[in-house]
Amino acid sequence: MGLLSSEVLSNRWDVENSLNNAMNKTAMEWGQLDRSVYAPMTASTALQGDMFGQSIGSMLGGQHPEMQKQDIIDEIMRKHPDPKTSAELRAVAKEFAEAGLTDYSFQITEVANELYKTEVTKNTATQKWYDGAGMKLKNNLLTDDILRTYVFQKHGITKAEWNNDEEWSRIEKKDALATAKTDLGGQIDNYANRLMQDNYTKSMLNDLQKNDADYMQHFLQDIGKYGNQDLRDFFQSVMKFDSKDGKNTISISAEYAARVSDDEIDTMDVSVALELYTTLKNNKKKTKTQREVFDKLDKKINSTLGWEMTEAELREKLISDGVHDALTIEDIIKRHLQITGQKYVGIKTTSSIAPVRDGTMLAMNTQPEDNYSSWIVG
Numbered sequence: 001m002g003l004l005s006s007e008v009l010s011n012r013w014d015v016e017n018s019l020n021n022a023m024n025k026t027a028m029e030w031g032q033l034d035r036s037v038y039a040p041m042t043a044s045t046a047l048q049g050d051m052f053g054q055s056i057g058s059m060l061g062g063q064h065p066e067m068q069k070q071d072i073i074d075e076i077m078r079k080h081p082d083p084k085t086s087a088e089l090r091a092v093a094k095e096f097a098e099a100g101l102t103d104y105s106f107q108i109t110e111v112a113n114e115l116y117k118t119e120v121t122k123n124t125a126t127q128k129w130y131d132g133a134g135m136k137l138k139n140n141l142l143t144d145d146i147l148r149t150y151v152f153q154k155h156g157i158t159k160a161e162w163n164n165d166e167e168w169s170r171i172e173k174k175d176a177l178a179t180a181k182t183d184l185g186g187q188i189d190n191y192a193n194r195l196m197q198d199n200y201t202k203s204m205l206n207d208l209q210k211n212d213a214d215y216m217q218h219f220l221q222d223i224g225k226y227g228n229q230d231l232r233d234f235f236q237s238v239m240k241f242d243s244k245d246g247k248n249t250i251s252i253s254a255e256y257a258a259r260v261s262d263d264e265i266d267t268m269d270v271s272v273a274l275e276l277y278t279t280l281k282n283n284k285k286k287t288k289t290q291r292e293v294f295d296k297l298d299k300k301i302n303s304t305l306g307w308e309m310t311e312a313e314l315r316e317k318l319i320s321d322g323v324h325d326a327l328t329i330e331d332i333i334k335r336h337l338q339i340t341g342q343k344y345v346g347i348k349t350t351s352s353i354a355p356v357r358d359g360t361m362l363a364m365n366t367q368p369e370d371n372y373s374s375w376i377v378g
Contacts, residue, residue: 072099086116123201133205134192137219138185140212145254146238147180153234153257154180184235187227191219194226213241213248258289265300270309271318271332273297278335301339311337311345 076095083089089112097105152162155176161167168176195205209215216239223232237257242249265273280286280294309317311333318329330346337344 069101072101073104086112086119089115123203125196125200125202125205127196129202129205130192130196130200133195133209134188136209136215137188137191140252141188141235141238142181142184143254144177146252146257147177147184149238149254149257150180150184150234151176184231187223187231187235188219190227191222194222211248213250216250216252217241217248255287255289258287258293260293260296262296265296269321270314270336271321271324273301274332274335274339277301277339309336311342315347 076092076099079095080088080092083092089108093105093108093112096102096108148162151157152159157168162173195208200208208218220232220236220239223235234257237259238252238254240251240253240256242251260268260276277294277297280290280297283290286294314333314336315329318324318332324332334344336342
């Protein structure tokens, strides 16, 4: 702003020059009063008197009022050497008011108010800014790998099934990916619109995006409050947050969606756990995340704190779930017993009826020598 170089505030050199000009003017006026040949001497005497008076006054600790005021101005401006924003100018105006220089305070406040109008105009974000905030998220979260991972989860399919042209045609894949982009991209667009509704300025948007990890956290919190919770959980599943040197960091990868926490494993159905365990075990090229999940499952299954279920207990649970057919149930039981080091006995007595996927019911009869033929369609 440069208040000292403006017309708002005076400076020490101009004040001193003004005082000198005033003394000269007074001396000339005294000289004009003397019409004799001694007029120049009269003027000189008057000027010397003023100068002598100032010197004596200074020696005795006195000071001209204008110089006293200038000292106050200089002291305030030493604290605020270069106020540029409206907030900085208001701080200067406050100090002038406290010093009793209210005329300066009012003038500086007017300057601050005019500057504030300009600041608001320059800091108002346009639609382009909000679109840019959304595009930054899309570039990170709508990659081909992440879209495919979303499709796999949504439709409950594997990568092998996706790559099988007989199960998924090229057109079906294209449509599925387009739908995934709409589902996920819609949440991002809604988030950007809410930033606009909340009147985020240019500076606020810049601050929001300074740190990618903090920006993603803000996005997750927003859609967790206003958006689709399932989609929010999916977005979080492909993110990995960390902290380094006191700064929040983030990495994003479709691979992270395969993560399974210890709590999830503890509450996981034994049949689901065994299916996942077997799939990962047969996968010879595990990713780092898949290896971590496999190790967790392996530890859980083989520990004394694992699924402590006998053959009969597991069979009863699987039949009660009503998800698998008879052959699948027995296969799950066999794998569980093999992994946990138990001996498979097979069905001994008729105990219940189990539903199968085609809507029919299978009854179990007592035929120890033929475990599978004993499941008869009713």
